[in-house]
Amino acid sequence: MTGIALASVCLIVFTGALVRLTGSGLGCTDWPRCNETKFVDVSTGHTMIEQVNRLFTGVVSASVIAAVLLSYLRKPRRADLVKLSWGLIIGVLAQVVIGGIVVLTGLNPFANMAHFLVSLILVANAFVLYRRSGDLPRTYFRTGPARIVVAIRLVVISCALALVTGTVVTATGPHAGDEEAVRFGFALTSVARVHS
Numbered sequence: 001m002t003g004i005a006l007a008s009v010c011l012i013v014f015t016g017a018l019v020r021l022t023g024s025g026l027g028c029t030d031w032p033r034c035n036e037t038k039f040v041d042v043s044t045g046h047t048m049i050e051q052v053n054r055l056f057t058g059v060v061s062a063s064v065i066a067a068v069l070l071s072y073l074r075k076p077r078r079a080d081l082v083k084l085s086w087g088l089i090i091g092v093l094a095q096v097v098i099g100g101i102v103v104l105t106g107l108n109p110f111a112n113m114a115h116f117l118v119s120l121i122l123v124a125n126a127f128v129l130y131r132r133s134g135d136l137p138r139t140y141f142r143t144g145p146a147r148i149v150v151a152i153r154l155v156v157i158s159c160a161l162a163l164v165t166g167t168v169v170t171a172t173g174p175h176a177g178d179e180e181a182v183r184f185g186f187a188l189t190s191v192a193r194v195h196s
Helices: 003-020 045-073 079-104 109-133 146-172 189-196
Strands: none
Touching: 003 045, 003 079, 003 109, 045 079, 079 109, 109 146, 146 189
16 A cells, blocks of 8 residues: 555656646636636646646545555554654645645745645655565665765755755746746746756
């Protein structure tokens, strides 16, 4: 089940990217309803793409709820797996709230950045849960040979910086999720250079 939870949180990142790249971010102009008259609306391509992304949240929710339930049923019960599975629930709930803020603020770039970055934290959480739930050895983020621990921490910090600066590039560039969405006023070439 942890593999299904991991796959679902990864897949919703791709459906979210599809929303942005197709300009469907405001295909549904309201939240949690699609618009003033319909809860679900697939009358146009943009609304359909946005609705698929929203409705896939149900699949993600079911998989993380199952991960929590199974972490309690596991014999012997392990506190680390229970905490990590609850981390998925907290992450999904945060994403629901942030997703609503993204729509209600007309794709505010800060809200969009938060939406993506929390998704990546959710993916990392799901990966650690998946890894620890099997017979694979633990990762070396906290314990292990000193050189490996330092190297892993440097990679994590470097990746985090690359991801944050990448969201700034996206919030500056042409794929904000809608033609009318507010973007940062930075020079795209400058933020792209910082990111690279």
